[in-house]
Amino acid sequence: MTHPKLRGVLLPLALLFILPFAVSAADPDGASLFKANCAACHSVGKGKLVGPDLKDIQKRQSEDWLLKWIKSSASLRKSGDAYANEIFGQYNIEMPDQSLSPSEIKAVLGYIKSEGDKASAPASVSTPVGGEGASAETDSSGDNSFYVLLLIAVILLVVAAVLTRVRNGLQKAIRAKNGIPEPALLPARQRMYVWARSNKKLIAVAIIVLGVWSSVKGWYMLADVGISQGYQPDQPIAFSHKLHAGEMKISCIYCHSGAEKSKTAGVPSVNVCMNCHKAIRQGPTTGTAEIAKIYAALDYDPNTMTYGPNSKPLVWTRVHNLPDLAYFNHSQHVKVGGVKCQTCHGPVEEMTVAKQFAPLTMGWCINCHRTTQVKLENNHYYDNYHPVPELMGKHGRDTVVTVEKIGGTECARCHY
């Protein structure tokens, strides 16, 4: 019936399908099976997640029971098994039936046992290494340099005082040797007057230097009024953008999801933190101390994984704050304009503590509006807003449409 040629093709094809399964059946890999089927809900020695911690599971139940439970927990429960019903009562969630062969289940159990033994062995405490430690060091050395300079100044003052005394002593000795009588000690004011008369040039130079220096310094201080560039306040939780956005590559929008939809990018509500920190209870640099502050704000108990009634908001310190006399809309810039977060906020993914990167002055806004080209193509926002050819005609041969050309520097665009 089967064509011989066709059989020649089918047989290797069938073998191709069967062989990988045959190999995996002969030597099931407990670690990868655990990762694919169990790890989403169970840990080994790291506390309970959705289901119980599986460390020492073999000591709690026989292998026979475990085989039945993993195959189908629901049918074991319906058979009236006391422990199965107790577990269901505790977690109130049905463990899905696992389509694993007995040998695969045994491999998984073997993996759980070896991991459990590893977990109960004295754990080596991982020391925080890297970014945060390094930046803390540079900070403290910055503080030190001021004290070093102060110390040098004090030493110089002492040296100056000693040298003055030596000079006076020597003058006195010379006068005594030559038989010149000691000059009558003039009152302090007169002495200063005499000194000033004999040092006119020095005083003139000092006045000029001080005058120039203080006017330059004063100018910059006045120009700095209302500008908070470089503002880097302490926050209630030592949250590191470098760790979350930099190393773990969590996108900005994940937490600041308002940036695409509303005027404000928004500080994430604590429920967003809990999307990960329900499972991650220990950080690589600060251990449990900082994550515990999230739990405290939510009145959440990580051991029972339940929420209490006394949650309170976390009061973060706002870093970027435009004056209320200017209107700024995030969605207009992020969604319509396609501006990258980093354009205004700088390399946040490298900041351990969030810092104001841009000056946020009007000149800074206007400069960007003058030079930035509007992305009109495939941008539905401008479909009914400005017919593009008309706009091109209005601006002659100049085909570059900047924000300024569509009214981006009009006063009432931002101030109303």
Next chain:
Amino acid sequence: MKKSILKHSLRPAVLLCVSGLMLGACSKDSKKPGYEYMPDMYRSPSYETNSSNPNFPDSMTSRLPAPGTIPVAYTPYTYPNTNEGYEAAGKELKNPLESTPENIAEGKRLYENFCIHCHGQEGKGDGMLTQRNFPPPPSYSGQLKNLPEGKMFHSITYGKNLMGSHASQLNAAERWKIILYIQTLQHIGEVPMADSSAPAVKEKPAKK
């Protein structure tokens, strides 16, 4: 004259150095935002989105809609957050959006912003965070291959197992767009197989 300047300049020079040092040290404190000119124009009496607010007992300016009200253009999700609700949503709930290339592309963009960290580039549960101690979720093309779209929507809305609710970050339309993209990930790797087998079957009778 030069000599006298050198001779007498020691004390004032030192004083100048020290005073310069002290004044120079009064640099800007990065923990403080600095001075404002006319703060009454900078800060209006209205409350800002995330600012604290003494008018409410929980001190938050961001409010939930009043109980019993429905925002404009918002469809309430009626399935309860229970195992039964999950099953019912899987059976009854259908995607109101069409599977157009535009919707799938937008779903992919949203997936890469909100899901990829755990579920991974191809939805195999191998995202960046699973390499950093986060328990890996099941694979879309593996255990979750036949997961109905209603269950997906239910899970994104309420959360499922270790995954938290993403309803505060994604509105219903965005969730459905992501689901359209996930449905392509459920069959990832299958498409080339189907392509290669289809011509193989067709070729045989042709040669015959």
